[in-house]
């Protein structure tokens with residue numbers, strides 16, 4: 080029964096959400112409307128490349144938590160904070176379809192289980208590779224870990240730069256946006272929160 084569910088989800092993950100070539104067709108139209116000639120040499124293959132890039136950058140819609148985690152939950156008696164910091168992510172803002180990118184820092188206080196450490200960046204990618212607002216992405220990462228791990232608490236902090244602010248609009252090149260989501264012990268307990276903040280500030284690898 081469980082096997083069948085996973086199979087269906089995997090097949091779903093491999094299927095693009097649209098018929099192949101459809102987005103490329105529309106991209107030709109976009110180029111036309113920008114006053115470009117989609118038939119000139121440099122642009123001939125651009126619509127198709129652009130479609131492939133967009134499918135990749137939104138592949139998080141076709142990923143699912145169950146196959147990412149894939150059983151990598153382990154019973155460990157460890158009740159100190161687990162932190163994975165400086166997880167690079169690249170996402171697209173849903174308002175302008177322009178990139179925003181930065182680093183995510185994820186911490187949890189284990190309950191009964193810990194999760195394979197490589198799974199946390201993959202969960203970050205699953206939500207980053209969608210059309211997003213940074214606030215929601217931060218929450219989704221935290222809530223997913225809460226669901227999967229049932230820890231005593233989860234904290235997620237994302238620091239990002241938004242191309243829609245850097246290249247257009249206010250044109251601020253150096254302003255960063257920080258969002259956080261604190262659940263359970265991280266919300267209730269200032270000590271846990273402070274420990275998390277101190278640990279992610281510990282070395283100088285700033286984004």
Ligand SMILES: [Zn+2]
Pocket residue numbers: 172173174175176177241243244
């Ligand atoms: Zn934007």
